[in-house]
Amino acid sequence: MTPVATTFPVRPRASHRRSTNEPPLVRGLLITVALVFIALFLVIPLVSVFAQALNKGLGFYFQTITDPLALSAVRLTLIAAGISVPLNCVFGVAAAWTIAKFDFRGKSILLTLIDLPFSISPVISGLVYVLIFGAQGWLGHYENADHPWFPWFQNWLNAHDIKIIFAVPGIVLATIFVTFPFVARELIPLMQAQGRTEEEAARVLGASGWQMFWRVTLPNIKWGLLYGVILCNARAMGEFGAVSVVSGHIRGQTNTIPLHVEILYNEYNFTGAFAVASLLAFLALITLALKTWVEYRNVELRGTAFTPVPIGKKQ
Amino acid sequence: MATRQTGAKRIRVLPGFKLTLGYTLLYLSLIVLIPLAAAFVKTSTLSWAQFSHVVFSPQAMASYRLSFGASLFAALVNAVFGLIVAWVLVRYNFFGKKIVDALVDLPFALPTAVAGITLATLYAENGWIGQFFSSTSGWHLYLHLPAIKISFTRLGIFVALTFIGLPFVVRTVQPVLEDFDSEIEEAAASLGANRWQAFWRIILPTLTPALLTGFALAFARALGEYGSVVFISSNIPMKTQITPLLIMTKLEEFDYPGATALAVVMLVVSFVLLLAINLLQWWSNRYHTSSLS
Numbered sequence: 001m002t003p004v005a006t007t008f009p010v011r012p013r014a015s016h017r018r019s020t021n022e023p024p025l026v027r028g029l030l031i032t033v034a035l036v037f038i039a040l041f042l043v044i045p046l047v048s049v050f051a052q053a054l055n056k057g058l059g060f061y062f063q064t065i066t067d068p069l070a071l072s073a074v075r076l077t078l079i080a081a082g083i084s085v086p087l088n089c090v091f092g093v094a095a096a097w098t099i100a101k102f103d104f105r106g107k108s109i110l111l112t113l114i115d116l117p118f119s120i121s122p123v124i125s126g127l128v129y130v131l132i133f134g135a136q137g138w139l140g141h142y143e144n145a146d147h148p149w150f151p152w153f154q155n156w157l158n159a160h161d162i163k164i165i166f167a168v169p170g171i172v173l174a175t176i177f178v179t180f181p182f183v184a185r186e187l188i189p190l191m192q193a194q195g196r197t198e199e200e201a202a203r204v205l206g207a208s209g210w211q212m213f214w215r216v217t218l219p220n221i222k223w224g225l226l227y228g229v230i231l232c233n234a235r236a237m238g239e240f241g242a243v244s245v246v247s248g249h250i251r252g253q254t255n256t257i258p259l260h261v262e263i264l265y266n267e268y269n270f271t272g273a274f275a276v277a278s279l280l281a282f283l284a285l286i287t288l289a290l291k292t293w294v295e296y297r298n299v300e301l302r303g304t305a306f307t308p309v310p311i312g313k314k315q
Numbered sequence: 316m317a318t319r320q321t322g323a324k325r326i327r328v329l330p331g332f333k334l335t336l337g338y339t340l341l342y343l344s345l346i347v348l349i350p351l352a353a354a355f356v357k358t359s360t361l362s363w364a365q366f367s368h369v370v371f372s373p374q375a376m377a378s379y380r381l382s383f384g385a386s387l388f389a390a391l392v393n394a395v396f397g398l399i400v401a402w403v404l405v406r407y408n409f410f411g412k413k414i415v416d417a418l419v420d421l422p423f424a425l426p427t428a429v430a431g432i433t434l435a436t437l438y439a440e441n442g443w444i445g446q447f448f449s450s451t452s453g454w455h456l457y458l459h460l461p462a463i464k465i466s467f468t469r470l471g472i473f474v475a476l477t478f479i480g481l482p483f484v485v486r487t488v489q490p491v492l493e494d495f496d497s498e499i500e501e502a503a504a505s506l507g508a509n510r511w512q513a514f515w516r517i518i519l520p521t522l523t524p525a526l527l528t529g530f531a532l533a534f535a536r537a538l539g540e541y542g543s544v545v546f547i548s549s550n551i552p553m554k555t556q557i558t559p560l561l562i563m564t565k566l567e568e569f570d571y572p573g574a575t576a577l578a579v580v581m582l583v584v585s586f587v588l589l590l591a592i593n594l595l596q597w598w599s600n601r602y603h604t605s606s607l608s
Binding site: 015029031035038046077094099102113132176200231238241244261280281284285292306 | 327330340353357366409422423425426428436465486487490563566575580581
């Protein structure tokens, strides 16, 4: 059978609008609504932080952020983030390895438990540590605690005069708690998607466990790991509620940057509060820039910061 | 699966299962599970009368109403505007789109204390935005409408919670919209559906699970929020005191049993929400994959 010519004369349409596009008016309206919403809630607040910070000029600005109390707050924030981020990194890699590469019962429960700190109010995250290490807690500093479960440990704390609550260790613990899931939650879906074949090949070819990890696994997960670290660090440096509960608010000793902002604000030193807050706003902008860059390199990571790891996802 | 059946013996090719699982469980227990258990154990030492005296007190009931109400309204506003923002970011091109896309995550990156003092200042009577609603100036005077106080009222709490929950709906809806097969829309159009019908009957049902997930995440986040609200609210008991703030007040009065009892109520609510979110996400993934693949 000879094919019939199937070219029909098509009249060029006046409008190029496709049937799956909205009319230009609707499109313009939606873009306007979205941009006004973003401007009102995001752009104006961000601009106003810097405008308020420079209210009394650059001199006052630099004087406030180089104040000894401000610098000690910066140091404590760096210490808290410097301890909690690496610890949660190691945990994240271990948890992702065991969850993504092996099958065992109770996996979905484990996933939910890892995500738990995100769904808990920061105030409660701080409170639970007060219950354990506070004056009346299980591991309280004092020998007359309610339930002296581990008297030797309490005696040891007393003997070395180590305080946990209303001191630096409590701040570090609370920071670890609130940033707990970040790295694990980024790595689990990534490693699940990658499967086991590359690692199995390395093992079959005679690589030791560590060789396999450093040469195969780590290069594969480096972007996810970096992404998790960026998010974890942002939260660690900015945490307010949980740290506020366990910090004694002792100026120059147990104040982190967000707590220092609160003190200045409550003293009606608004310009000073915004000057210190602008440091955190800078950090937020750097976080957003790095995050966008990593997402650009590794598209699968987009949006994963906000949604829990899906349970029951099979490889 | 990492195990291979060879006769009766299972051999794992990959190393480190026991080590990593053991470490995961140990770290999880020490940092999260044991401290959380402490809250429940501490509460169990209270009698039911003591417990109910705290958690059903008028002050606590007022704080639940405020926390739930404000979080619900904030999550609803975020669901509507988040959907519009996600739609605009996926479907249209405009100047500055990439910057807007990156900025959506700002509420996540900006520490809550900074958000709190900024919003409180912006929406105060003499603030950049608050002045338009103040009693001395503002557009509403021409329309003979009453002045609206935002900072230090319930409205302020709603504004802070909306800011906090903003990224969730956008980020849950965006990927689903990006993967949406345009052939389905074309089919709808060729069968005579107009644009609104295609959206209402084809696109929105597909987005619903993701939209609900985003809504639930924003709601859960708003419910526990403390840092931004403490600055923009006047924290008056029975009026502008959210539940996390009531817990904080009890802690400052060294009323640990009272604070812990309220914390347990909130923890139970969090667990229920977490379960709901997991179910929603499971539904979302199933829906998403079955309708598109």
